[in-house]
Amino acid sequence: MQDIRLRKAENKDLISLQKIGKLTFSETFASDNSEENLRSYLETAFSTEKVKAELSDENVEFYFAEFENQIIGYLKVNYGDSQTEIKSEKALEIERIYVLKEFHGQKVGQILYEKAIELAKGINADFIWLGVWERNPRAIRFYEKNGFTAFDKHIFKLGDDKQTDIMMKLTLEN
DSSP: OTTOEEEEOOGGGHHHHHHHHHHHHHHHHGGGSOHHHHHHHHHHHTOHHHHHHHHHOTTEEEEEEEETTEEEEEEEEEEGGGSSSOOOTTEEEEEEEEEOGGGTTTTHHHHHHHHHHHHHHHTTOSEEEEEEETTOHHHHHHHHHTTOEEEEEEEEEETTEEEEEEEEEEEOOO
């Protein structure tokens, strides 16, 4: 997969971001969650108002992975006060790395991850952190392979289902 391009999402990408967000989240989690909880989460997390606000937040950035002019995955990072838990100027949160199922195993996630590392180094962050569902072994292995270690847990609500996320952290060498 040589021809993967990364592109920062802008306000004009609102609908594309909603589409890839809903599609990749559904592909990843539909089989392990009720249809009702999944629908409830998607309607909230990818509502026009929420995504518009995130796109205009200077502490939130989205990057698309594109292959042959098709969006095949994306990255969402949060800085400063826009981080969901640890609100440190010396940290970057990877909130989402999602890739279409048909492109799994083709290094798309790794390319998006490396962009997050580059962004973190660009702000001289001391560490990168994230939350990953305890029942997503593929993602946990991916982050462990990239040097992340578990340091805590938190609750993530999917509809009315309280799920446990493992919080993971990578200390950066500056």
